[in-house]
Amino acid sequence: MITGLHHYALAVPDLGLADTFLQGFGLETGERSGALVGRCPGRDQDQVRMVEGPTKQLHHLSFSVAPGGLDALRERLERAGVAATDPPAGAPDEGVWVVDPHGTAVQLLETEPAPARAVPDVLHNVGGTYQRFDTPAWRNVDDVLPRRLGHCLVFTPDQAASTAFYVDVLGFAVSDRITGKVTFLNAGPGDHHVFGFITSSHPGFHHASYEVPSIDAIGVGARRLQQTGWAKGWGLGRHTIGSNYFHYTQDPWGSWIEWFSDIDQIRDCWVPNDWDVPPHLWGTPPPEDFLTNREPQR
Numbered sequence: 001m002i003t004g005l006h007h008y009a010l011a012v013p014d015l016g017l018a019d020t021f022l023q024g025f026g027l028e029t030g031e032r033s034g035a036l037v038g039r040c041p042g043r044d045q046d047q048v049r050m051v052e053g054p055t056k057q058l059h060h061l062s063f064s065v066a067p068g069g070l071d072a073l074r075e076r077l078e079r080a081g082v083a084a085t086d087p088p089a090g091a092p093d094e095g096v097w098v099v100d101p102h103g104t105a106v107q108l109l110e111t112e113p114a115p116a117r118a119v120p121d122v123l124h125n126v127g128g129t130y131q132r133f134d135t136p137a138w139r140n141v142d143d144v145l146p147r148r149l150g151h152c153l154v155f156t157p158d159q160a161a162s163t164a165f166y167v168d169v170l171g172f173a174v175s176d177r178i179t180g181k182v183t184f185l186n187a188g189p190g191d192h193h194v195f196g197f198i199t200s201s202h203p204g205f206h207h208a209s210y211e212v213p214s215i216d217a218i219g220v221g222a223r224r225l226q227q228t229g230w231a232k233g234w235g236l237g238r239h240t241i242g243s244n245y246f247h248y249t250q251d252p253w254g255s256w257i258e259w260f261s262d263i264d265q266i267r268d269c270w271v272p273n274d275w276d277v278p279p280h281l282w283g284t285p286p287p288e289d290f291l292t293n294r295e296p297q298r
């Protein structure tokens with residue numbers, strides 16, 4: 001029923017700074033009912049929503065539900081004894097709102113995800129397969145902008161309670177776990193993960209991740225943001241779980257925004273596993289504060 005992550009929302013103390021940062025990352029920004037919203041160029045869907053608050057804090061998560069699927073989801077909620085709630089202040093009054101076991105507001109929005117901006121094929125000469133002839137790769141990295149929001153990871157103080165809610169009640173499936181540390185969830189065939197949670201002392205937002213057209217787009221996009229003053233990051237590397245190429249830049253509030261490309265695509269036959277591996281196959285180790293949860297206790 002849930003088809004993916006529709007958008008995420010943060011409360012932040014300075015919407016002007018948020019606007020500059022999101023634009024530097026490559027999103028188009030605007031104002032909607034007093035909130036700052038960001039969209040991927042060429043995609044008709046808000047991907048991030050920011051409202052003013054005293055400190056940075058996860059405000060809500062929004063998941064898209066297949067058209068016609070909301071009634072069945074309502075029944076699942078009812079069976080599990082999860083009551084619908086009002087939206088949090090500053091959030092749109094659409095869809096069904098619930099609260100997860102750790103107090104995060106969750107919107108279930110019956111809508112078809114908007115198509116991502118079309119991009120030309122990216123041709124590679126790798127392995128024993130040669131696709132690109134008489135075309136220099138370095139002359140053809142024109143489109144480096146984010147195409148779509150892929151996933152968010154949040155902090156949880158209780159992996160079992162989060163799994164019970166997001167998997168057993170909402171219907172996500174576990175894709176893989178890093179034992180005791182991270183759970184990655186999928187919403188059916190498609191990206192290896194569209195959501196997940198990382199163990200911490202309390203809830204909070206860790207990162208949002210946007211797909212760009214290629215590994216080169218990650219490098220060029222990250223360098224552009226770096227040149228505007230947002231230098232601290234992690235990458236370039238290739239992840240273990242999900243396999244995507246990544247670069248993270250630390251946002252103005254100590255959480256992270258990620259560019260990704262080449263994430264594993266999974267189908268119904270995918271079998272989840274527990275792993276004890278570092279988060280990256282190659283690349284430098286993450287910064288020391290990569291998993292620091294700076295949000296206040298709720």
Ligand SMILES: [Fe+2]
Nearest residue numbers: 151207209258
């Ligand atoms: Fe990620």
